Amino acid sequence: MGYSPDFIERMTEIVKDIRDQEKDFMIRVVAAFDDACMACPHRGESACEAAEGSNDHVLSMDEKVIRHLGLEPGKVYKKSKLVALTGEKVxxxxxxHLCAGCSWLRYGVCKEGIRALKG
Known part of the structure; x- marks a missing residue:
């Protein structure tokens, strides 16, 4: 479901680090380009260029998740805290609603991940 081999590789690394219970690190919460975006072939200089309106769409999903989890944009949180909040609140x-319009939503893998997180 990746956009390019580089994106798939980067997303695989990010998911592996997040799933690694032995590894904890700081994450800055942003509604903007993030680490996954850096390897995306649709990344423009300052906005997502996948399609008309894609940048607004991605930013709206970021903002909905930030609000849903009660986070502060720009603030740094431990990965373990973000994973725990996700398990509690999502x-x-x-x-x-949070991911409406995301091309990955129809595959169900994100919902499976939330179910697994809740144990």
Missing amino acids: EPDNLD
């Missing part, structure tokens, strides 16, 4: 069906 239900699989919340993704229908």
Whole structure:
């Protein structure tokens, strides 16, 4: 479901680090380009260029998740805290709203991930 081999490789690294329970690190919460975006072939100089309106769409998803989790944009949190908050505050069906319009939503892997996180 990646956009390019470089993007798939970067996303795989990010997911591996997030799933690694032995590894904790700081994450800056942003509604903007993030680490995954840096390897995306649709990344422009200052905005997502995948399609008309894609930058606004991505930013709106970021903002919805930040609000849903009660986070402060620009603030740095431990990965373990963000994972715990996600498990506490996000239900699989919340993704229908939080991620509305995301091309990955229809595959169900994100909902499966939330279910697994909730144990």
